[in-house]
Amino acid sequence: MGARDLRHVVGAGLGAILLLSCTTTGGDARGPDSGSSSGFTTRYEEPSAADQEPATFLRNRKLPETAAEALNTLVAPDRQIVLVSRSCDGEGSAYDPQTRHIELCYDDTAEDRELFQKAGHHPADDEAAAIATETLYHEAGHALIDLLDIPLTSRQEEDAADQFAALMLLRTGPTGERQLRTAAEAYELSAAANTTVDTSGRDEHAPDLTRAANHLCYLYGSAPTRNQDLATTGRIPSMRAIGCGREWAQAHTAWMARLQPLLRKQ
Numbered sequence: 001m002g003a004r005d006l007r008h009v010v011g012a013g014l015g016a017i018l019l020l021s022c023t024t025t026g027g028d029a030r031g032p033d034s035g036s037s038s039g040f041t042t043r044y045e046e047p048s049a050a051d052q053e054p055a056t057f058l059r060n061r062k063l064p065e066t067a068a069e070a071l072n073t074l075v076a077p078d079r080q081i082v083l084v085s086r087s088c089d090g091e092g093s094a095y096d097p098q099t100r101h102i103e104l105c106y107d108d109t110a111e112d113r114e115l116f117q118k119a120g121h122h123p124a125d126d127e128a129a130a131i132a133t134e135t136l137y138h139e140a141g142h143a144l145i146d147l148l149d150i151p152l153t154s155r156q157e158e159d160a161a162d163q164f165a166a167l168m169l170l171r172t173g174p175t176g177e178r179q180l181r182t183a184a185e186a187y188e189l190s191a192a193a194n195t196t197v198d199t200s201g202r203d204e205h206a207p208d209l210t211r212a213a214n215h216l217c218y219l220y221g222s223a224p225t226r227n228q229d230l231a232t233t234g235r236i237p238s239m240r241a242i243g244c245g246r247e248w249a250q251a252h253t254a255w256m257a258r259l260q261p262l263l264r265k266q
């Protein structure tokens with residue numbers, strides 16, 4: 001998940017320009033795969049030769065389509081936000097506020113699969129799918145914060161985007177719970193693989209291990225009975241586990257309050 005993090009740093013400032021320059025298909029958000037002119041839609045760009053496999057995987061699993069549908073079930077934004085799957089050549093998945101594109105990188109999905117394969121998971125299809133889905137929801141959190149013009153510091157926004165990813169996954173019940181658990185594991189694996197600590201101060205995200213712990217706390221706080229092992233094995237420290245129900249309730253309430261203007265009328 002390292003590449004994704006890097007891209008956020010880039011996307012936050014100077015990179016907005018770089019981001020635009022590497023978006024090869026121009027500003028027209030409506031592609032052959034998108035269904036309507038508002039809300040979350042999807043589009044696939046032609047993958048590079050190296051990215052054929054992850055591109056086929058994302059298409060076959062319909063991961064962007066499924067995420068877009070889940071997002072559109074919750075909210076009804078009056079603008080179009082396009083989930084663009086594309087080859088990013090290592091730049092990392094990101095949300096681009098200039099184009100309102102969420103860019104999901106084929107190469108990130110390949111990297112995520114490799115991360116899990118190195119940890120002994122084969123073929124790691126479900127793991128790769130979980131991380132792509134969590135990434136799409138994290139970036140959708142950025143898109144909604146942008147659309148709602150919510151004033152947050154960079155770090156607050158990153159934490160809120162992680163909480164939005166948790167919210168979307170937890171809305172889908174046990175499958176989403178498994179995917180949130182997998183996302184936490186990816187942060188743990190990523191932390192173990194990246195032993196050098198970034199001291200540049202350029203990464204707005206919490207450290208990977210903190211992000212893993214937060215996801216696990218939200219998971220446990222949301223569904224303690226099904227995830228009892230997280231507390232009993234000490235994966236969540238007992239002092240924190242006690243408060244996870246409250247932590248998750250606060251994060252969930254904060255997001256539902258923010259989303260109020262966009263919530264789809266049931």
Ligand SMILES: [Zn+2]
Nearest residue numbers: 008142158161
């Ligand atoms: Zn982010």
